[in-house]
Ligand SMILES: Nc1ncnc2c1ncn2[C@@H]1O[C@H](COP(=O)(O)OP(=O)(O)OP(=O)(O)O)[C@@H](O)[C@H]1O
């Protein structure tokens with residue numbers, strides 16, 4: 001079964017005005033169930049827009065978006081996905097724990113279960129000691145981790161993440177990448193993940209989708225087959241080959257990989 | 262504790278300023294080219310603070326109850342009116358704000374009227390309200406309505422800004438949770454609006470006191486502090502200290518209302534106290 005299917009999507013902002021922007025044009029994308037797909041491309045190429053289309057937070061100008069076999073709107077109303085935005089977007093009057101509980105609250109999950117789940121997620125992102133703090137008392141990276149915990153808390157079938165690790169240090173980032181993969185594997189989550197980091201995209205993904213700007217298009221889809229990821233994967237030859245492949249695709253050169261890489 | 266000391270210091274400073282002006286100022290006021298630029302400081306215009314306090318203890322009229330008792334009674338009467346007016350006003354303001362947030366059209370259609378409503382002179386309005394309501398409800402309720410009329414405005418305007426304050430990201434997050442308008446209101450907009458709500462409520466409290474006092478005067482309602490201000494000021498020439506006791510009462514009323522709003526605010530703004538205060 002396909003988790004996400006985007007067909008012939010075009011998105012134009014401010015159509016007909018002099019500040020018209022063609023954010024996406026002719027975008028086709030399929031995410032199979034359980035697949036991890038990364039979107040990578042220069043700033044402004046429409047990655048966030050594509051994610052927001054899948055989440056039905058904005059409507060396509062043309063084309064169709066299907067999530068879990070339903071129209072995107074239906075899928076949103078059925079709360080088929082969890083989402084983490086580029087900005088943490090925490091509610092500053094709620095403690096860290098209550099922020100993570102928010103989506104559970106809206107799903108009417110009983111208080112006790114809610115609390116357990118939130119604590120479990122906070123432990124995962126290494127913030128157990130800050131459960132009773134308020135967001136303003138946290139650093140930017142810590143806030144981002146709370147947002148990740150909040151997105152994971154509902155155990156969604158589809159996870160949409162927009163540069164979630166952007167504000168993190170390298171060590172935390174690598175640890176959370178591994179944790180994320182473990183969670184996704186355990187719960188058979190499909191993931192659409194926006195990133196600017198080529199190694200991150202390669203390490204996490206089954207499929208790296210390379211985009212280019214003006215108008216935003218998908219220029220390349222690169223399958224990455226490195227088997228189950230471990231720390232050793234980051235040093236493997238296959239990893240570097242894939243990184244080079246993605247880098248070349250981003251530069252717009254043909255994706256043929258030569259032996260010297 | 263610090264706040265209490267600060268308030269006491271402020272009162273003390275006021276008394277010192279009053280008495281020192283009285284000591285150095287010209288008893289007939291300072292007049293430059295026919296324009297009085299400083300007020301008169303004789304005992305009729307500015308009685309000694311101590312005289313005002315002493316006056317509180319003496320009977321209102323020969324053989325009557327002491328002034329302070331009369332004042333406390335009047336304050337309680339007006340406090341009742343103010344409270345009803347404040348609550349009604351705050352509720353109406355809140356509902357208007359929610360309505361204006363919900364419907365763009367309502368905002369465009371209502372907001373000008375809300376602003377316009379406050380430009381109607383209160384003295385012109387008060388007899389009208391008393392006239393309309395006089396047959397249906399007791400006179401004090403008309404005064405409450407006048408207080409509410411003044412109180413709803415800051416709440417409506419402040420609350421509207423508060424409800425519109427959440428970032429688009431917050432609104433989108435709620436949308437991603439398939440939360441409808443009502444749940445977005447409860448979980449996002451209302452909590453986000455509290456920093457705007459309480460300053461607005463404080464203004465509304467002050468406005469309700471003014472509305473109640475002026476309303477009492479212009480509708481001729483007896484028993485409240487507004488009536489006392491009028492009655493006592495008739496004796497301004499013979500008993501100036503008495504006028505100031507009435508004003509003291511009105512000020513006290515304002516303080517009580519402000520205190521009540523602050524007490525309401527306290528439990529609801531825990532996160533801000535915890536985060537912003539060192
Ligand atoms: N609400 C909007 N109104 C008008 N234009 C928009 C809007 N949102 C995005 N755009 C435009 O669409 C284009 C793609 O934006 P988008 O946010 O999807 O880029 P992105 O790939 O996520 O960039 P970044 O990597 O910097 O986050 C940009 O040119 C942007 O100006």
Ligand SMILES: [Mg+2]
Pocket residue numbers: 047048049086162
């Ligand atoms: Mg983006």
